[in-house]
Amino acid sequence: MSKQHQLEELLQQMTLDEKIGQLIQLATPFFKGAGNDGQITGPMEEMGISEETVRNSGSVLGAAGANQTIHIQKTHLEENRLHIPLLFMADVVHGYKTIFPVPLAVGCSWNLELAERSAEIAAKEAAVSGIHVTFAPMVDLVRDPRWGRVMESxxxxxxxxxxxxxxxxxxFQGSNLKNDTLSVAACVKHFAGYGAAEGGRDYNTVNMSERQLRESYLPAYKAALDEGCEMVMTAFNTIDGVPATGNEWLMRELLRSEWGFNGVLISDWGAVKELIPHGIAENEKEAASKALRAGVDIEMMTACYDRYLKELIEEGVVEECILDEAVMRILTLKEKLGLFDNPYRGASERLEKEVIMCEEHRRQARELAEKSCVLLKNNGILPLDKEKRVAVIGPFANSDDILGPWSWLGDRKQAVTLYNGMQKNSAHLTFAQGCEIERVTKEQLKEAIRVAEQADVVVLALGEHSEMSGEAGCRADIQLPLAQLELIKEMQKIKRPIVTVLFNGRPLDLHGVMEESDAILEAWYPGTEGGAAIANLLFGMCTPSGKLTMSFPYSAGQIPVYYNAFNTGRPKDAPDAQERYVSQYLDIPNEPLLPFGFGLSYTTFRYRNGTLSEQKLKKGETISLSVEITNIGEREGDEIVQLYIRDVSGDVVRPLKELKGFKTIHLQPGETKTVSFTISEEQLRYYHRNLQFKSDNGAFIAYVGGNSQQVEGFYFELID
Incomplete structure (x- = not known):
């Protein structure tokens, strides 16, 4: 008998209550055998859940550790009538216990191989702890750094x-979930458009055209599904006035019918019940009906399905076949994971001791942290001379709050702080607190001044504590807190070179930092090995190579500011532009302080002899753009070469530039390499007014360079 037939027989044996139970996800504390170690990602509420509901429930949120997951599964299998195993799910966002840099930092590495390896390690550590599904990757496109969750993108x-x-x-998933028990199923989130929340305020309204949604926001979700991602999580926001969790067009028509996704769709925490305050459901019963009709298979941490689905089906408001489809998708995922044959899949207390936080995993975390840091400024003070006296000052100088807000199982005591990392490279290191994140005392400033005066160089470790970003970590003012800006001013008076290292989860408004610092290294939340990685960069053991994947605004008043924006009918830089009547601010530049793709090195790369193989591109054929890059500095280094294209005339307005490719090269001093990019008609397609996805004949510009602003352009034409 085939596995599919076995699942169909199992479905036929299930009562209506048992079917509904598979759609209910509860946090760990609800389950027998959990102990007191269950973790949750939101406020507990009085849900009125019965013991029968727990016995029938299909999945667990936030369990951690082989001992706990094995005990919960064992107890559940003993009490569940049909012995259907539980799915264990958790937020393993950028590491399980070995914590890697936050995803925004990983993006700044432009290193897909290391990113994949970080997910593989996170999956391995999670799997030996009994977790089957991670709520990652988050692929929401982000353009507003006020939004706390930009650090997850x-x-x-x-x-x-x-x-x-x-x-x-x-x-995360490897090549075969059943055979590779040290992998986990991935759940892409948040579907869809969550990163466009108005005002950068979490859970807020999203409002955009379908064309914009398809062109900018949907591609990364589709890419995850094309790679075989097993699950999708709904977003908290609206799409065209309808919350995603109750949006039939988004989930049934687009996700399931157009894209062919037949995996499991899960709500975010409490999102089904939130259809009521959104204003599209009068009560929990209507919320349950609309969510299931929209295609939501699992309700996370509210009880609308539990309380009302049976009643809705008995009344004929919801067809039982819709429920059966949802249950079958959940059972199919459990079968893909091999849980019917091995309900304790992967979980092993012995392997936990061998795998978790092993030296190889820490080494990989350190390497990715080195690649993720971005050098924003350097007047020559970096790399530091190991013989110089260095004072490390600031709230992050010896702080272990460097894991980031989504590292819920990361052990901060295991993190390498900046001071500890630098101690291994310098025998002339001193330390002062300087200030707290948001508070400073006269005594702290006095001590910082004393320590700085005895040093040759001051390293200021500044930033946001982890609760200032992440979910619900939105900020209207994205400058450093005033206490830290005051510390910088006091350090400037000492007349010592200042190297600022930033620990944060978003691009910041760097006024009060950029002009006062001789060098700035953006470290983000660098993870378990962060201090060691940063020290290696500061002392020149390795060379910075990271480049920004989110623009740093000149001022919060520009937000949203991003490189692939549209032009206007009165652009500021037009040849015939008038002084006043153009698209501009009167008090600040239009451009961001630091653009997408920007990042400095300890060496210098020269671009020259750029050429296109042809000036006309025929459909079905390709042309190539080549450029010579020479390392004209005195140190070896990596350069991330970027290809952009602009459609000069479209059916709708097209972005000024769009990234279409990138390559990383390593060059020794004096070495030259030729980098070539292939350009095809497929890269020129976009969504037209009628939402057809196609290209147009006509003029294009291909740009190549080291960031989105410093590029050289080459005209070509697309023809039949």
């Missing part, structure tokens, strides 16, 4: 996000 570009989306899914 890889940036503002749909092409680059799509590449990372694929890499992370490959890393």
């Amino acid at each position: 890889t940036g503002e570009d749909p092409y680059l996000n799509s590449q990372f989306s694929r890499a992370l899914v490959r890393g």
Whole structure:
């Protein structure tokens, strides 16, 4: 008998209550055998869940550790009438216990291989702890750094996000979920458009055209599904006035029918019941009906399905066949994971001791952290001379709050702080707190001044504590807190070179930092090995190579500011532009402080002799753009070479530039390499007014360079 036939027989044996139970996800504390170690990602509420519902429930949220997951599964199998195993799900976003840099930092590495490897390691550590599904990757495109969750995304570009989306899914899932028990199923989120929340405020309204949704926001989700991602999570926001969790067009027509996705769709925490305050459901009963009709298979941590689906089916409001489809999708995922044959899949206390936080995993975390840091400024003070006296000052100088807000199982005590990392490279290191994140005292400033005066160089470790970003971590003012800006001013008075290292989850408004610092290294939340990685960069053990995947605004008043924007009918830089009547601010530049793709090195790369193989591109054929890149500095280094294309005239307005490719090369001092990109008609397609996805004959410009602003352009024409 085939596995599919066995699942169909199992479905036929299930009562209506048992079917509904498969659609209910509860947090760990609800389950017998859980102990007190269950973790949750939102406020507990009085849900009125019965013991029968727990016995019938299909999945667990937030369990952690082989001992706990085995005990919960064993107890559940003993009490569940048909012995249907539980699915264990958790937020393993950028590491399980070995914590890698936050995803925005991973994006800044532009390194798909290391990103995939980080997901593979996270999956391995999670799997030996009994977890089957991770709520990752988050592939929401982000353009507003006020939004706290930008740290979970890889940036503002749909092409680059799509590449990372694929890499992370490959890393989490491996090639075969059943045979590779040290992998986990991936759940791409948040479908769809969550990153466009108005005002950068979490859970807020999203409003855009379908064309914009398809062109900018949907590609990364589609890339995850094309890579075989097993699950999708709904977004909290609206799409065309309808919350995603109750949006039949989005989930039934687009996701299931147009894209052919037949995997499991899960709500985000409490999102089914939130259809009521959104204003499309009068009560929990209507919310349950609309969510199931929209295609939501699993309700996370509210009880609308539990309370009302049976009643809705008995009344004929919801067809039982819709419920059966949802149950079958959940059972199919359990079968893909091999849980019917091995309900304790992967979980092993012995393997936990061998695998979790092993030296190889820490080494990989350190390497990715080195690649993820972005050098924003350097007047020559970096790399540091190991013989110089260095004062490390600031709230992050010796802080272990460097894992990021989604590292819920990361052990901060295991993290390498900046001071500890630098100690291994310097014998002349001193330390002062300087200030707290948001508070400073006269005594702290006095001590910082004393320590700085005895040093040759001051390293200021500044930033946001982890609760200032992540979910619900939105900020209207994205400058550093005033206490830290005051510390910088006091350090400037000492007349010592200042190297600022930033720890944060978003692009910041760097006023008060950029002009006061001799060098700035953006470290983000770098993870378990962060301090060691940063020290290696500061002392020149390795050379910075990261480049920004989200623009740094000149001021919050520009937001949203992003490289692939549209032009206007009165652009500021037009040859015949008038002084006043153009699209501009009167008080600040139009351009961001630091653009997409920007990042410095300890060496210098010269681009020259760029050429197109042909000036006319025929459909069905390709042309190539080649450029010579020479390392004209004195140190070896990596350069991330970027290809952009502009459609000069479209059916609708086209972006000024769109990333279409990138390549990383390593060059020794004096070495030259030729980098070539292939350009095809497929890369020129876009969504027209009628939502057809196609290209147009006509003029294009291909750009190549080291960031989105410093590029050289080459005209070509698309012809039949």
